[in-house]
Amino acid sequence: MTRHLVQATLLALAAATPAFSDTAPKDVVFEEGAVAQSLTGKPGNPEEGVKVMTTNALGNCVACHVVGALPDVQFPGNIAPPLDGVADRYSEAQLRGIVANAKMTFDGSFMPAFYKTDGFIRPGDGYTGKAAGGELPPILNATQIEDVVAYLVTLKE
Amino acid sequence: LALTGMAMADPAEDTLSVETDDGTIDFVTQTAAPEFLKGHLDTIYSGWLFREDETRALQKDDFDNPAMVFYDRGVDRWNATIGKNGESCAGCHQGPESMAGLRAVMPRVDEKSGKLMIMEDYINNCVTERMGLEKWGTTSNEMKDMLSVISMQSRGEIVNVKIDGAAAPFWEKGKEIYYTRYGQLEMSCANCHEDHYGQMIRADHLSQGQINGFPTYRLKDAGMVSAQQRFVGCVRDTRAETFKAGSDEFKALELYVASRGNGLSVEGVSVRH
Numbered sequence: 001m002t003r004h005l006v007q008a009t010l011l012a013l014a015a016a017t018p019a020f021s022d023t024a025p026k027d028v029v030f031e032e033g034a035v036a037q038s039l040t041g042k043p044g045n046p047e048e049g050v051k052v053m054t055t056n057a058l059g060n061c062v063a064c065h066v067v068g069a070l071p072d073v074q075f076p077g078n079i080a081p082p083l084d085g086v087a088d089r090y091s092e093a094q095l096r097g098i099v100a101n102a103k104m105t106f107d108g109s110f111m112p113a114f115y116k117t118d119g120f121i122r123p124g125d126g127y128t129g130k131a132a133g134g135e136l137p138p139i140l141n142a143t144q145i146e147d148v149v150a151y152l153v154t155l156k157e
Numbered sequence: 158l159a160l161t162g163m164a165m166a167d168p169a170e171d172t173l174s175v176e177t178d179d180g181t182i183d184f185v186t187q188t189a190a191p192e193f194l195k196g197h198l199d200t201i202y203s204g205w206l207f208r209e210d211e212t213r214a215l216q217k218d219d220f221d222n223p224a225m226v227f228y229d230r231g232v233d234r235w236n237a238t239i240g241k242n243g244e245s246c247a248g249c250h251q252g253p254e255s256m257a258g259l260r261a262v263m264p265r266v267d268e269k270s271g272k273l274m275i276m277e278d279y280i281n282n283c284v285t286e287r288m289g290l291e292k293w294g295t296t297s298n299e300m301k302d303m304l305s306v307i308s309m310q311s312r313g314e315i316v317n318v319k320i321d322g323a324a325a326p327f328w329e330k331g332k333e334i335y336y337t338r339y340g341q342l343e344m345s346c347a348n349c350h351e352d353h354y355g356q357m358i359r360a361d362h363l364s365q366g367q368i369n370g371f372p373t374y375r376l377k378d379a380g381m382v383s384a385q386q387r388f389v390g391c392v393r394d395t396r397a398e399t400f401k402a403g404s405d406e407f408k409a410l411e412l413y414v415a416s417r418g419n420g421l422s423v424e425g426v427s428v429r430h
């Protein structure tokens with residue numbers, strides 16, 4: 001009883017102060033695939049974005065994409081379009097939408113949805129092969145998504 | 158020359174022949190896809206063609222092939238009197254050559270029981286019912302050694318798995334699993350092995366995920382890997398809850414995946430990265 005009350009209060013607080021909290025994956029608003037609002041309300045850090053994109057356990061974007069601006073990445077994949085010049089092709093909102101859930105832009109895309117927590121078939125607990133314990137955290141959190149977007153918008157040709 | 162969907166695919170231009178005591182075996186490592194794959198694949202390729210030069214070379218010579226150690230160990234076990242009352246595989250089946258041809262038609266529906274059988278099921282039937290032993294783990298070393306022995310008896314034979322009649326419902330189920338996008342990464346077998354074979358996913362050169370080469374010696378694991386085990390690994394990589402090796406789901410999947418290789422040679426024991 002008391003615990004529920006405390007939780008309810010916390011939730012109310014969170015709801016009352018959206019500007020200081022991240023947009024939850026379920027609350028992200030897509031408009032034709034694009035997400036206009038920053039998920040954190042703060043600008044991302046492009047250097048951190050590079051880390052997210054090139055780290056296996058995080059975004060691992062380079063598993064599928066080449067980024068010419070990152071020549072030190074070993075063995076980038078070639079499954080997906082190179083990301084060079086991507087900021088000429090898409091707006092920041094479109095890029096945020098693609099990173100959060102590419103399936104909203106490209107129907108049936110092979111690209112994983114990085115900011116989504118439900119609707120999976122046999123979701124696992126990370127790479128253990130075991131069932132997920134409960135609702136999954138998104139692959140990347142809001143800050144990491146914004147960091148990636150902050151880097152992508154620099155990719156102009 | 159039609160390049161549709163194939164433009165990015167680059168299996169090696171190479172042919173596989175192995176000298177044996179009984180003469181040279183020439184392997185079919187690429188051929189026309191089976192009819193049911195029309196619209197999906199035109200040509201099917203062995204995973205051997207997607208490996209590096211050095212890895213392919215290891216499979217061209219039995220002396221270099223690291224899987225042979227496990228085959229030899231399996232032959233010893235085949236002959237050993239390991240049963241509760243001193244039974245051996247050899248005691249009932251004579252030499253392993255009595256298994257010639259079997260690997261090429263597995264998995265299959267057992268005529269008597271109507272059950273879908275993978276090789277592991279046949280082996281465990283004999284281990285438990287005819288030798289009085291505890292069943293071998295589906296992916297245990299003794300099991301994979303024995304898979305190696307039996308697979309080698311069909312080396313060079315053309316995979317010809319039955320998909321109609323009693324096999325049809327199992328095959329349909331396997332097909333459904335093959336095209337289902339599992340896990341938090343929402344990827345199906347087809348996403349990687351049908352849509353993107355020949356391309357690089359990070360450092361990995363994607364093959365068509367054929368199982369004609371199984372069991373295989375995997376250099377990365379320094380050991381033998383069975384098809385069931387490989388399926389577990391691939392589904393795990395999608396951040397999914399996997400099915401168990403030897404489960405009904407993976408047995409059906411093995412039938413379906415095997416049938417996608419109808420027309421390729423059984424490689425006996427292969428070498429992969």
